[in-house]
Amino acid sequence: MTTAPDCVGPHPNPRKPRHALPPGSTDCHCHVFEDQEKYPLVEKRSYTPPLLPLARYLDMCKTIGLERTVQVNASVYGLDNSLTLDIIAELGQDRARGVAGVSPDITKKELTRLNAGGMRGVRLSTHVKGYGGTELIDALAPKVAPLGWHIQLHVGNNTEIADLEGELMEVPAALVFDHLGCVRGGRDTVDSPGFQALLRILQGRDDCWVKISSWYHRSKSGPPEYADMKPFAHALVAARPDRVVFGTNWPHPNHFPPEVNPDEGDLVDLFCEWFPDAAVRQRIFTDNPAELYGFPK
Numbered sequence: 001m002t003t004a005p006d007c008v009g010p011h012p013n014p015r016k017p018r019h020a021l022p023p024g025s026t027d028c029h030c031h032v033f034e035d036q037e038k039y040p041l042v043e044k045r046s047y048t049p050p051l052l053p054l055a056r057y058l059d060m061c062k063t064i065g066l067e068r069t070v071q072v073n074a075s076v077y078g079l080d081n082s083l084t085l086d087i088i089a090e091l092g093q094d095r096a097r098g099v100a101g102v103s104p105d106i107t108k109k110e111l112t113r114l115n116a117g118g119m120r121g122v123r124l125s126t127h128v129k130g131y132g133g134t135e136l137i138d139a140l141a142p143k144v145a146p147l148g149w150h151i152q153l154h155v156g157n158n159t160e161i162a163d164l165e166g167e168l169m170e171v172p173a174a175l176v177f178d179h180l181g182c183v184r185g186g187r188d189t190v191d192s193p194g195f196q197a198l199l200r201i202l203q204g205r206d207d208c209w210v211k212i213s214s215w216y217h218r219s220k221s222g223p224p225e226y227a228d229m230k231p232f233a234h235a236l237v238a239a240r241p242d243r244v245v246f247g248t249n250w251p252h253p254n255h256f257p258p259e260v261n262p263d264e265g266d267l268v269d270l271f272c273e274w275f276p277d278a279a280v281r282q283r284i285f286t287d288n289p290a291e292l293y294g295f296p297k
Contacts, residue, residue, distance in 0.1 A: 004048045004076075008259055010251035014063050015265035019272035021065035022282045026289035029178065029213045029247025031074040032057050034083055042078035046128040049076060052251045054087055060250060064268050070293055072099045072123060072152070074253065075130030079103050081114060088118035097293040099123050099152050101131045104139035115147050120293050121176060125154035128254060134164060141173040150174035150209070150292070155182045158194030165197040174207035176292070179214040179249070180236065185228030186220030190235045202240045209292055210236055212271070212284070213247030216262045217255060224266065233274055241280055245288050246271065 033049040041048065061069065069091070073084040084098040099121040100114050122144055126133040134153065141151055151173050155161060158181055161168070168175060181198040188195055202208050215229035237244050252261040275281055290297045 004045045005256050006048045007050065007253050008255050008257055008261060009050050009052065010060070010261050011263045014060055014263045016063055017065065017265045017268040017272070019269055021268065022286050024068060024290070024295070025066050025285040026068040026070065026245070026293075026295065027061060027066045027248050027250070028070045028245040028289050028293070029072055029211050030057065030069060030250045031072055031253060032083065032087060033074065033251070039077065039080075039083045041076045042130055044129050045076045046130070047076065047254045047256070049074070049251070049253050054090070057250060060248075060264055064264050066248070067095070068289065068295055069096050070099065070289070071096060073101045075101065075125060075128040077101065078130045081119065084119070085114070085117040093118045094296055097295070102140065104132065104136045106143065108143070111143060111147060115149070119149070121150040121152050123152040123154060126160060127154050127156040127182070134160065137167070137171060141171045145173040150176045150207075152176040152178060154178040158183045158188050158192060160194065161201070162193040162197040165201065168201055169204060175201070175205065175209070177210040179218060180212055180229070180232045181210060182218070183232050184218050184220070190231050195232065195235070199235065199239050202236070202243055209243045209245060209288070211245050211247045212236065214249040214252075216267065217252065223262065224270070226270065230274055237275065237280065237284070241283055242288060244284050245292060246284050
């Protein structure tokens with residue numbers, strides 16, 4: 001029996017933001033948790049999610065103005081991508097794409113199947129159980145690169161990026177960094193070695209991307225402004241406005257009582273206040289995701 005603790009759920013009734021998002025706005029980082037009888041959780045996992053089905057996620061998207069989704073196959077499903085593939089099939093690939101969890105010995109035939117199903121990357125994590133970590137980059141990158149896939153990195157500590165900088169500059173597949181490079185408010189600054197390494201990689205590679213997501217969970221200063229996260233977001237956009245995407249991280253997994261998850265309407269409004277320029281928002285919400293995940297422009 002697993003001892004993975006139960007997560008808190010998302011905001012029960014997010015509000016409509018004051019700011020309207022551009023057409024084609026994309027949620028580039030999110031998860032859905034359906035019936036565990038049909039989609040069983042792996043025993044070795046970091047958390048246990050509540051039932052949070054696709055219908056509830058789509059209600060949130062409709063409220064805040066998101067029209068496309070990138071479903072990241074959650075670590076609690078390990079290497080079973082069935083749920084993500086089923087969601088993409090239901091929504092259609094003009095509206096949904098996915099990021100998979102895969103084994104380093106995955107076959108070309110299986111990768112081809114996942115690609116046909118709308119997968120466009122593979123996630124590795126040193127923060128949560130289920131996928132395997134950065135030690136698998138060398139094995140997986142040559143396999144996924146011919147498909148145009150990326151390696152998505154979710155690190156436990158931002159300093160890991162600095163430690164891997166030389167290797168990451170040479171990886172033969174595109175790179176995507178989760179959650180502002182997994183910085184932490186009160187611990188990291190824009191001058192921290194890991195964040196500076198991230199900026200160098202972004203500027204040194206044309207196939208490197210970063211998600212502005214989960215800043216609420218990484219902040220020490222907290223709501224409503226999450227002021228310690230704003231400098232990181234601004235630095236990333238200043239460095240490569242053409243390589244930044246947005247994610248809600250709905251339903252905000254791996255958060256436990258007494259934490260309270262944010263209202264997604266508040267997150268959208270704060271993001272739009274951080275970036276008031278309409279052209280910048282158009283890039284981050286719509287144009288950049290279309291390029292990264294292959295959505296119709």
